[in-house]
Amino acid sequence: MTEAAVEIFLAEPRGFCAGVDRAIDIVEHALKKFGAPIYVRHEIVHNTYVVNDLKAKGAIFIEDLAEVPPGSTLVFSAHGVSKAVEQEARARGFDIFDATCPLVTKVHVEVAKLAKEGYEFIMIGHKGHPEVEGTMGQLDHGIHLVEDVEDVAHVQPAQTKKLAVVTQTTLSVDDAAEISAAVRKRFPSIREPKQQDICYATQNRQDAVKIMSPQIEVLIVVGSPTSSNSNRLAELARKLGVPSYMVDSAQELQPEWLEGKSRVGLTAGASAPEVLVKQVIDRVKSLGAVSVRKMDGIQETVKFPLPKGLRI
Structure with a gap:
């Protein structure tokens, strides 16, 4: 990295949105209430860390409903499902919780x-x-x-x-x-x-990148390759003339991306947890960053309730 003092610019808002929070909560509440395994059709949200964390707690992710034993509890992912999938799941008699983002x-x-x-x-x-x-x-x-x-x-x-x-x-x-x-x-x-x-969260995270871009020399986006909204953040920065890289974890960050850069932007897609952002901050600090500047931005207050069968 550069000889100049390196500063991290932290986008606001970033990371989890209300729909992602709710979807993860549904799986975790179902695991607590019914015990493992809980079956989830498709990745609950498009983030490797989140999916692996839920797997460790007893969630089993499937694409084909034929993989789910009769009488099981099944969660639909935050992305939503077709009528055909919904009808097949009901015909198979699963106990269904729909984590589709409202x-x-x-x-x-x-x-x-x-x-x-x-x-x-x-x-x-x-x-x-x-x-x-x-x-x-x-x-x-x-x-x-x-x-x-x-x-x-x-x-x-x-x-x-x-x-x-x-x-x-x-x-x-x-x-x-x-x-x-x-x-x-x-x-x-x-x-x-x-x-x-x-959605409001997609709009807000893109707006935050637009505000931050003139002040930074490189942008790191925390998000998985399958995450649409994370990819759009990296694309947007590039369109605005800022070199931009997506990382699924801190380990993926390459020191050469930051060579000669003293103002490093950092944001996260709506399905990326804050723990990964903290790990990336630590990694950039280990490469020479000395301070973190939190950008001003919209404070999101949206909350979505859990399905009735899972409320405590």
């Missing part, structure tokens, strides 16, 4: 409501992401996925009078706005949600 559920409810009114949908999102699969799986047909502006030109809805747009909750705010503009241009009468689908 902000994702809001999108599902909107899709179901408008579908009854005869609407088709354009969904802005990343193909193959479990949240997108869950939302698109709310209907048998009538949801057209677009990943970028180019995709918008190729959408062929059966009709355009009743067309609505929905969005994956963890996208880049700026990219989603650009794609939404292209959708509106092609389909001027398209119905948009009353409130944007991108």
Whole structure:
């Protein structure tokens, strides 16, 4: 690292959001109430540390419901599931707790409501992401996925009078706005949600990176490779001209990233726990950082209640 005193700039807000907190709490409460094992369909949230911690406590993560023994307790991940998965789980007789983030559920409810009114949908999102699969799986047909502006030109809805747009909750705010503009241009009468689908936590963490970027020379994002919102933070910094690196743990941080840099930014995706941030701070300090400056930012107060069967 550089001869100059190295300072860490700590983004605010960062790390866990209310939906992630709730999802992890659901698994932990289920383990306490019913004992191990508790089965979880898909990673509860996209973070290696969190998943491994819950595995150690007795959670078993599966993709195929056939892997779950009859009569077991099953938790749906924070990303949500399709109607087909939900129906299969009920048919198999599992005791189900749904950890779907309420902000994702809001999108599902909107899709179901408008579908009854005869609407088709354009969904802005990343193909193959479990949240997108869950939302698109709310209907048998009538949801057209677009990943970028180019995709918008190729959408062929059966009709355009009743067309609505929905969005994956963890996208880049700026990219989603650009794609939404292209959708509106092609389909001027398209119905948009009353409130944007991108969640408050995704927006706030991206805003914090925008505020911090002019003051730093490199950004470290704590988050797993599968985490959409974490990837968007690293991408955003790069677009703003700041070299940016994602790490799943402090061990992954490479000293050469910080060579010649005296102002190091640090943030964490919405599924990354604060313990990992602290470990990265210690690692950067071991490489020469002498101080940590906490940035001013929005204080998040959102809380989501646990399902009735798990409240203490």
